[in-house]
Amino acid sequence: MNADTLANILFASLRVMTPLLLAALAGLISQRVNLLNIALEGLMLFGAFFAVVFGAQFGSPWTGLLFSILLTTLITLIYAVAVVELRANLIVAGLAINTLAVGLTSYLLVVMFNARGAYSPAGLVSLPKLSIPLLADAPVLGKILSGHGVLVYLSWILAGLTSLFLYRMPAGIHLRAVGERPEAAETAGINLKAVQYLALLLGGVLCALAGAQLAIGDLTIFNNNMINGRGFIALAAVFFGAGKPGLTAVGCFVFGLFEILQFRLQTSTSIPPQLPQMLPYLIVVLTLTGISLQKALRKKRISV
Amino acid sequence: MFKRVALFLIVALSLILAACAQQPASTPAPTQPAAPEQPAQPTQAEQPPAKTYKVALITAQGGLGDRSYNDSGYEGLKRAEKELGVEVKVIESADPVGEGEQLLRSAAESGFDLVITLEYSHFDPLARVAPDYPNTTFAILNIAVEGDNVVSVIFKEHEASFLAGALAAMVTTMENNELVNPEAVIGAIGGTQSPGIDKFIVGYTEGAHYINPEVKVLSAYSNSFGDPAKGRELALAMYDQGADIVFQIAGGTGEGVFQAAEEAKRYAIGVDSDQDYIKPGFILTSMIKRVDNAVYDLCSRLVNGALQGGAIVEYGLKEDGVGLSPMTYTKDKLPAEFLTTVEDLKAKIISGEIKVTDITKQ
Numbered sequence: 266m267n268a269d270t271l272a273n274i275l276f277a278s279l280r281v282m283t284p285l286l287l288a289a290l291a292g293l294i295s296q297r298v299n300l301l302n303i304a305l306e307g308l309m310l311f312g313a314f315f316a317v318v319f320g321a322q323f324g325s326p327w328t329g330l331l332f333s334i335l336l337t338t339l340i341t342l343i344y345a346v347a348v349v350e351l352r353a354n355l356i357v358a359g360l361a362i363n364t365l366a367v368g369l370t371s372y373l374l375v376v377m378f379n380a381r382g383a384y385s386p387a388g389l390v391s392l393p394k395l396s397i398p399l400l401a402d403a404p405v406l407g408k409i410l411s412g413h414g415v416l417v418y419l420s421w422i423l424a425g426l427t428s429l430f431l432y433r434m435p436a437g438i439h440l441r442a443v444g445e446r447p448e449a450a451e452t453a454g455i456n457l458k459a460v461q462y463l464a465l466l467l468g469g470v471l472c473a474l475a476g477a478q479l480a481i482g483d484l485t486i487f488n489n490n491m492i493n494g495r496g497f498i499a500l501a502a503v504f505f506g507a508g509k510p511g512l513t514a515v516g517c518f519v520f521g522l523f524e525i526l527q528f529r530l531q532t533s534t535s536i537p538p539q540l541p542q543m544l545p546y547l548i549v550v551l552t553l554t555g556i557s558l559q560k561a562l563r564k565k566r567i568s569v
Numbered sequence: 570m571f572k573r574v575a576l577f578l579i580v581a582l583s584l585i586l587a588a589c590a591q592q593p594a595s596t597p598a599p600t601q602p603a604a605p606e607q608p609a610q611p612t613q614a615e616q617p618p619a620k621t622y623k624v625a626l627i628t629a630q631g632g633l634g635d636r637s638y639n640d641s642g643y644e645g646l647k648r649a650e651k652e653l654g655v656e657v658k659v660i661e662s663a664d665p666v667g668e669g670e671q672l673l674r675s676a677a678e679s680g681f682d683l684v685i686t687l688e689y690s691h692f693d694p695l696a697r698v699a700p701d702y703p704n705t706t707f708a709i710l711n712i713a714v715e716g717d718n719v720v721s722v723i724f725k726e727h728e729a730s731f732l733a734g735a736l737a738a739m740v741t742t743m744e745n746n747e748l749v750n751p752e753a754v755i756g757a758i759g760g761t762q763s764p765g766i767d768k769f770i771v772g773y774t775e776g777a778h779y780i781n782p783e784v785k786v787l788s789a790y791s792n793s794f795g796d797p798a799k800g801r802e803l804a805l806a807m808y809d810q811g812a813d814i815v816f817q818i819a820g821g822t823g824e825g826v827f828q829a830a831e832e833a834k835r836y837a838i839g840v841d842s843d844q845d846y847i848k849p850g851f852i853l854t855s856m857i858k859r860v861d862n863a864v865y866d867l868c869s870r871l872v873n874g875a876l877q878g879g880a881i882v883e884y885g886l887k888e889d890g891v892g893l894s895p896m897t898y899t900k901d902k903l904p905a906e907f908l909t910t911v912e913d914l915k916a917k918i919i920s921g922e923i924k925v926t927d928i929t930k931q
Contacts, residue, residue, distance in 0.1 A: 479798050488797055538789065
């Protein structure tokens with residue numbers, strides 16, 4: 266394997282991990298207020314849909330992105346009302362959002378564009394790619410880190426900001442307090458509901474970005490199956506990272522890397538394709554098992 | 570209480586929407602009122618009026634207006650109406666999968682001589698329904714169903730895939746084409762690993778090796794038919810590994826392959842219908858299934874009394890049931906001898922001189 270191939274694999278891994286990372290940050294923030302957000306998948310699909318539809322309507326991917334954020338957040342608000350205000354079961358409400366996403370987008374595609382399941386408007390361009398000055402000319406590293414789409418860089422910044430928010434900003438600290446010691450937080454005068462709304466709505470924005478990255482980051486297409494389980498992989502990455510943004514990002518990268526490696530394994534070896542296809546998921550399951558084991562052991566040690 | 574009602578409403582609404590989504594927006598295409606508009610038939614004079622055969626076509630998921638499979642079938646039916654004088658009707662449904670049995674039964678009870686269903690999943694209800702209506706002949710596409718009054722239509726996709734592979738093998742070593750790299754490597758991306766998909770890939774590989782045994786054929790499976798981002802990544806990985814032509818057999822995932830081709834300045838090959846227009850110039854050709862020809866041929870067999878129930882009818886290159894697209898956007902860039910060679914190979918497959926492996930029969 267030469268340096269070029271390696272650079273190419275790492276470059277592609279960073280690209281593949283981006284929607285996962287954005288969605289995982291959404292999952293992480295809800296996780297921190299003790300809300301298991303399984304609606305990531307559906308919210309991402311809404312994000313992708315609005316990005317393509319409004320991007321095409323106004324002839325600019327930026328407008329698409331803006332509308333995607335606004336409308337996906339609006340839908341997240343419905344979800345948040347159901348979960349926070351009406352205390353709906355998290356799993357059921359999440360499933361409802363996921364089903365609604367597939368149904369509503371398919372329906373709107375037929376009504377608006379007479380398109381079935383997929384929509385690829387002519388004239389829609391994808392979001393721009395950035396060449397990082399100085400870095401772009403660096404050998405190998407330049408090929409790995411420069412030239413990605415804008416949302417790829419934004420996802421890194423947002424991962425950093427999430428960490429900053431959770432550990433350094435009052436709102437973030439309140440948020441963690443609500444998740445870890447709700448009674449104490451309430452006694453301290455923190456508005457539980459407001460914090461839960463905040464966590465879910467921030468997640469909505471992140472899911473919109475994740476969906477937009479899939480639909481207009483590199484491609485210019487919508488397909489009602491295009492999220493293909495990424496919302497749940499993102500959730501797994503949250504557990505992988507034990508609720509910490511940095512580790513969660515590592516989890517997403519590992520998944521992205523193994524996804525790219527499995528493509529290459531399929532084309533360069535004669536092992537049945539099902540084995541490489543399993544690889545990224547297998548890694549997730551194995552790490553999660555490892556993490557639980559470690560936790561169990563630690564608990565045992567403390568009790569002894 | 571309120572929260573339960575609200576939740577129930579959300580779930581119910583989403584289910585309703587999901588169901589509605591499959592419903593065609595426009596009213597179903599009417600069967601042509603034809604008769605008065607048609608020019609007077611020159612043969613109408615002395616001959617006693619022959620029996621007018623009635624044919625129904627049940628559309629598959631996606632329905633009319635898909636610019637692909639269903640519309641192609643409808644084209645064939647319209648041609649049969651015009652040229653063979655059969656009476657035709659299109660039966661559309663919001664849920665052709667769930668309503669399979671009712672659709673087949675109501676079509677049979679309406680007195681059609683031939684009921685053609687384009688919906689693959691009807692293989693199951695068809696086996697139950699067909700024996701109840703011995704006077705109706707049923708036809709189903711892409712799968713073999715047993716029954717004395719059932720005609721199964723199978724396309725020999727492997728034959729046209731062989732031609733696509735042969736063309737790709739010639740193009741990959743071309744010089745003076747900016748979409749081609751010096752390496753003799755081509756690729757194929759399938760939706761899932763299954764005999765139905767491998768039929769294409771094996772034919773493609775055989776065609777490539779027939780032209781040039783040195784050509785390396787990379788193959789991979791996306792394990793999804795609706796994930797364009799994954800299709801794009803798979804194709805980019807193949808282009809990076811030296812492939813310059815990638816054949817997609819992966820439905821919606823394949824749309825990502827086309828975008829990757831445009832981005833990497835390489836070729837892709839389309840599937841099922843003529844997809845060359847999606848990225849003009851970057852889709853070398855498409856391996857097409859002529860559903861229109863198959864539907865027309867079924868009607869023509871009906872009129873000529875040659876429609877045999879219980880048979881499997883295969884449409885290959887010979888019957889013009891499969892083939893390559895006209896290459897509207899890429900033909901000018903290719904040397905004429907490539908196209909002659911493809912025609913040559915086609916003649917050899919038709920004559921039986923070249924036998925292409927059909928993996929589904931092994």
